[in-house]
Amino acid sequence: MAKLTLEDLRKMREEKQKAMDMRDSANKNIQVIVGMGTCGIAAGAKDAFSALIDAINEKGLTNVLIRQTGCMGLCHSEPTVEVIMPEMPAIIYGNVDAATAKEIVEKHIVGHQLIDNKICDRPSIDIITNG
Amino acid sequence: MAFESYVLVCGGTACVSGGGDSVVEMFKKELEAAGLAEKVQVVVTGCLGFCEQGPLVKILPQGTFYVQVKAEDVKEIVAEHLIKGRVVSRLCYDPDQAKKLVADANIPFYQKQYRVVLRNCGVIDPEKIEDYIARDGYKALEKVLFEMTPEQVVDEMLKSGLRGRGGAGFPTGMKWKFAMQQPKGQKYMVCNADEGDPGAYMDRSTLEGDPHSILEAMTIAGFAIGASKGYIYIRAEYPLAIQRLEIAIKQARDLGLLGEKILGSDFDFDIELRFGAGAFVCGEETALLQSIEGNRGMPKPRPPFPAVKGLWGCPTVINNVETLANIPVIINKGAEWFSKIGTETSKGTKVFALTGKVNNSGLIEVPMGTTLREIIFDIGGGIRGGHEFKAAQTGGPSGGIIPPQFLDTPIDYENLAKIGSIMGSGGLIVMDETDCVVDIAKFYLDFTVDESCGKCSPCRIGGRKLLNYLNKITDGRGVEDDIKQLEAISDAMCKASLCGLGQTAANPVKSTLRYFMDEYMAHIKDKKCPAGKCSKLISYVIEAEKCKGCTLCARKCPVNAITGTVKNPHVIDQSKCIKCGQCIASCKFGAIVVK
Numbered sequence: 001m002a003k004l005t006l007e008d009l010r011k012m013r014e015e016k017q018k019a020m021d022m023r024d025s026a027n028k029n030i031q032v033i034v035g036m037g038t039c040g041i042a043a044g045a046k047d048a049f050s051a052l053i054d055a056i057n058e059k060g061l062t063n064v065l066i067r068q069t070g071c072m073g074l075c076h077s078e079p080t081v082e083v084i085m086p087e088m089p090a091i092i093y094g095n096v097d098a099a100t101a102k103e104i105v106e107k108h109i110v111g112h113q114l115i116d117n118k119i120c121d122r123p124s125i126d127i128i129t130n131g
Numbered sequence: 132m133a134f135e136s137y138v139l140v141c142g143g144t145a146c147v148s149g150g151g152d153s154v155v156e157m158f159k160k161e162l163e164a165a166g167l168a169e170k171v172q173v174v175v176t177g178c179l180g181f182c183e184q185g186p187l188v189k190i191l192p193q194g195t196f197y198v199q200v201k202a203e204d205v206k207e208i209v210a211e212h213l214i215k216g217r218v219v220s221r222l223c224y225d226p227d228q229a230k231k232l233v234a235d236a237n238i239p240f241y242q243k244q245y246r247v248v249l250r251n252c253g254v255i256d257p258e259k260i261e262d263y264i265a266r267d268g269y270k271a272l273e274k275v276l277f278e279m280t281p282e283q284v285v286d287e288m289l290k291s292g293l294r295g296r297g298g299a300g301f302p303t304g305m306k307w308k309f310a311m312q313q314p315k316g317q318k319y320m321v322c323n324a325d326e327g328d329p330g331a332y333m334d335r336s337t338l339e340g341d342p343h344s345i346l347e348a349m350t351i352a353g354f355a356i357g358a359s360k361g362y363i364y365i366r367a368e369y370p371l372a373i374q375r376l377e378i379a380i381k382q383a384r385d386l387g388l389l390g391e392k393i394l395g396s397d398f399d400f401d402i403e404l405r406f407g408a409g410a411f412v413c414g415e416e417t418a419l420l421q422s423i424e425g426n427r428g429m430p431k432p433r434p435p436f437p438a439v440k441g442l443w444g445c446p447t448v449i450n451n452v453e454t455l456a457n458i459p460v461i462i463n464k465g466a467e468w469f470s471k472i473g474t475e476t477s478k479g480t481k482v483f484a485l486t487g488k489v490n491n492s493g494l495i496e497v498p499m500g501t502t503l504r505e506i507i508f509d510i511g512g513g514i515r516g517g518h519e520f521k522a523a524q525t526g527g528p529s530g531g532i533i534p535p536q537f538l539d540t541p542i543d544y545e546n547l548a549k550i551g552s553i554m555g556s557g558g559l560i561v562m563d564e565t566d567c568v569v570d571i572a573k574f575y576l577d578f579t580v581d582e583s584c585g586k587c588s589p590c591r592i593g594g595r596k597l598l599n600y601l602n603k604i605t606d607g608r609g610v611e612d613d614i615k616q617l618e619a620i621s622d623a624m625c626k627a628s629l630c631g632l633g634q635t636a637a638n639p640v641k642s643t644l645r646y647f648m649d650e651y652m653a654h655i656k657d658k659k660c661p662a663g664k665c666s667k668l669i670s671y672v673i674e675a676e677k678c679k680g681c682t683l684c685a686r687k688c689p690v691n692a693i694t695g696t697v698k699n700p701h702v703i704d705q706s707k708c709i710k711c712g713q714c715i716a717s718c719k720f721g722a723i724v725v726k
Binding site: 002003004005006009010012013016017019020035037038039041067068069070071072073074075076077080082087088089094095112113114115116117118119120121122123124125126127128 | 133134137139142172174175176177178179180189191192194242244245246247249250251252253254255256257258261262264265266267268269270273277332335336339340341369371372386387388390394395460490491492493494495496
């Protein structure tokens with residue numbers, strides 16, 4: 001990859017920010033974000049991750065993006081999975097095992113329903129977007 | 132078909148016992164009656180973390196937050212909020228009678244947590260540099276390289292009031308200033324990622340979740356002090372953090388954000404990893420530098436301070452992971468913004484690894500000045516299993532114990548020091564009445580005795596002596612004079628040890644003596660452990676009237692200490708009993724007690 005100049009970096013940031021916004025609305029794309037810190041992985045995040053992929057393939061969903069992220073801080077509820085999709089509030093699920101992962105795809109993503117007893121509160125507001 | 136609204140009812144222990152279940156039922160009933168069952172979904176959630184105000188109800192997508200909701204309030208919420216779209220203000224939390232009621236759950240007031248250090252953890256993909264860049268990543272570096280002089284950067288750090296998060300709380304700007312003022316030449320920037328306190332994992336999570344923020348901060352620091360080379364000293368026990376750092380360093384090098392002429396400027400900076408083998412003393416800065424140089428990790432007397440004479444004799448700044456993670460934000464948002472968070476002397480936030488006997492253990496970040504009560508009861512969801520709060524331990528083996536009378540003390544560097552503990556790196560262990568403080572002190576001493584490098588005798592011999600006395604007390608052989616010995620040795624270690632490890636190793640003993648002398652006395656005089664922890668001072672007894680003679684305990688006992696015949700009360704032979712607790716766990720009638 002070529003070395004960035006200052007202009008390149010700014011352009012890249014702008015483009016990437018736009019891309020992230022697009023994912024949220026216009027593209028109607030769905031993001032599923034799995035917490036994959038040491039804590040999440042130890043609690044079984046990899047099982048949840050593969051169960052999500054299986055369920056998404058099974059349903060033939062092509063508009064779902066599965067991403068990984070670090071620790072959200074909800075250690076008592078690991079593994080955690082966040083679902084961001086149009087027409088639904090962004091939701092963080094905790095204690096996601098393979099069965100819950102399947103439920104997330106079938107009920108939340110396909111059926112637009114929230115799943116009982118699995119929702120966790122977002123720990124904090126975002127200082128990047130909230131000034 | 133999507134629902135239009137979602138009613139989230141908190142299913143945490145406190146909310147359920149406060150009537151949360153009937154609130155759920157009532158919502159379902161009322162929504163059905165109003166013909167909204169197809170449009171509004173009712174969901175039970177995990178703890179929403181404002182337990183003292185439960186039962187809690189949150190309505191999405193607006194994020195309206197209702198507190199102390201009772202079944203009889205539900206009808207009004209359905210009619211007003213869900214049908215007419217009007218907030219039921221009487222059920223919103225009123226933080227201060229004079230102020231307006233706040234209904235939006237997304238405002239900082241409800242969110243006791245405030246994430247500066249952990250801003251990207253759990254949000255970005257740590258293995259993608261683009262994700263970090265999109266969230267203002269490397270923007271601070273841009274600003275520093277093209278708009279600021281090193282003096283201005285140091286000045287900004289001084290103004291922000293940021294203090295080292297590794298334990299001692301030395302002002303970061305001062306450290307940078309000392310190093311900057313050294314004559315030009317080879318200087319080094321080191322990140323201390325040798326997180327070793329039992330129960331602490333803040334730095335690991337930060338490195339795993341947001342590695343680029345550390346690289347960016349180190350580059351900024353390098354620019355400020357005039358260093359061209361950085362080292363991250365990280366424990367080899369953190370394989371995932373190492374892997375993600377390696378990916379991040381490669382990505383940054385590929386894009387020219389590390390290396391020669393960064394972003395086309397005249398500034399060169401590169402970072403390498405150095406792995407620690409897990410010795411606790413290597414978290415001490417002079418020992419850490421020895422270890423990087425390839426020597427045995429042992430501390431050196433200071434001065435000279437590393438900022439003057441550090442790695443290979445060159446001026447070196449050593450900052451902890453959490454300290455560094457603050458730096459890009461301070462540059463981007465300004466020192467003034469940062470200095471508004473926190474207390475008079477301690478600015479910004481602090482990350483804690485909240486563990487122990489608490490319902491919601493986790494990694495939390497709160498503004499300095501938050502009280503222990505808010506952390507344990509609002510964020511942590513209270514003590515597990517309905518037990519009583521007994522004490523909290525901060526600062527790991529170098530810290531002290533905080534008893535219940537200080538639950539409402541705002542936490543900052545000065546206040547913690549005043550009550551005999553330290554901020555430390557941020558481990559926060561909650562204890563209940565089943566934890567014995569003498570046993571806790573023993574646990575930490577055991578750790579520091581093991582980890583003492585042995586170079587200076589106050590730490591090497593003093594620690595061992597302290598541990599011997601603690602063992603004597605928990606074994607029931609203690610005499611009152613032992614307390615005096617504990618105090619004298621603690622003082623000597625504190626004054627005479629070479630480095631922070633020895634100087635603080637007696638803190639767990641000192642603070643437990645200060646606040647829980649009666650518990651020491653119970654061990655010494657009455658030969659009893661009030662918490663029922665110290666095995667030599669307790670005995671397991673079968674209460675004859677409750678024992679059904681089922682023989683289960685006798686079969687479970689690994690040393691055959693329990694005798695008795697079927698349907699007759701059993702007896703434990705105290706001379707054989709090893710106090711393993713298997714009999715208590717197996718008894719279905721609660722007939723076995725600890726005395």
